[in-house]
Amino acid sequence: MIQHKSDELLPSQHQSHKLLEELHTTYLKRQRKHRSHVFSVQMALLVVFFALWEVAGRLKWIDVLLFSYPSKVFAQIWRDMISGELWGHLGVTVGETIVGFILGTLFGTLLAVVIWWSPFLSKVLDPYLVVFNSMPKVALGPIFIVMFGAGFTAIVVTTLSITVIITTLVVYNSFNEVDPNLVKVVRTFGGSRSQMFRKVILPASFPAIISTLKVNVGMAWVGVIVGEFLVAKMGLGYLIIYGFQVFNFTLVLSSLLIIAVVATAMYKLVVYLERKLLKHR
Incomplete structure (x- = not known):
């Protein structure tokens, strides 16, 4: 009977381990997505800054x-x-x-x-x-x-x-x-x-x-x-x-x-x- 209970625990432990791996994988994907979003916004701001600077210089809005x-x-x-x-x-x-x-x-x-x-x-x-x-x-x-x-x-x-x-x-x-x-x-x-x-x-x-x-x-x-x-x-x-x-x-x-x-x-x-x-x- 003790052996039977031990056998019943193994599938449960396996499921818990699998669930933790899935949660960890989901967390890592979310982190990568967040970093990618931050990087995209940073690059967009940089491009906008240089574009505005170029336009301002070409149109003499600033002292070139x-x-x-x-x-x-x-x-x-x-x-x-x-x-x-x-x-x-x-x-x-x-x-x-x-x-x-x-x-x-x-x-x-x-x-x-x-x-x-x-x-x-x-x-x-x-x-x-x-x-x-x-x-x-x-x-x-x-x-x-x-x-x-x-x-x-x-x-x-x-x-x-x-x-x-x-x-x-x-x-x-x-x-x-x-x-x-x-x-x-x-x-x-x-x-x-x-x-x-x-x-x-x-x-x-x-x-x-x-x-x-x-x-x-x-x-x-x-x-x-x-x-x-x-x-x-x-x-x-x-x-x-x-x-x-x-x-x-x-x-x-x-x-x-x-x-x-x-x-x-x-x-x-x-x-x-x-x-x-x-x-x-």
Whole structure:
């Protein structure tokens, strides 16, 4: 009789498992449909924006000297691509941005760990971090140029002055917001501060650390462009300054458009890495 009941449970379990699979499949389809709808609306808004911009420029609704219009901007980009002039500037700026992005995230996270590890150091450094974060980094640029020379290093350090502090503040706050009950459990069982960090604090803060990468994409681009404004003889920031100097605002807008495209690509790459990393947690 016990065997008979067991045999009766198996079909029921199979049906429940099948129902869960169907619900999961339906949910995934709904999510894909939603993402596709969002992407379609985003593309539609972009097309409408460029279409209105083009019409406004052609009909002289806007000052084309200042704002140009898409066909002229794309023509400028195409000419620079064909001539090869664009690639050198793009390579320099992207290289500086990637270095500033990686180092800023790494150093900022390490500094957050050090501050969390020492409550005394945290109290000492807290006002200095807030003050330094509020300082205009453009004002620090000339100091970095004098210290490191007019080149790659000064631009990367300018970028780090933005990304490191932002990363430190965000990651450190995520450490402090971890569920205190989890911390108490580790302490109750005699866990050391090192074990607490490895077993509780870091795993719980991992999503915040990954999300910081998204913020740092934009911050790294801001830092690099600011640095190139001040000192560079190559790069997209240099092209923007040069365009302003010679009143070639089509060149300025084409550089800004390229920055937007590359920054979006970097952001999408970070989102992809986030999904892959968090998926296996």
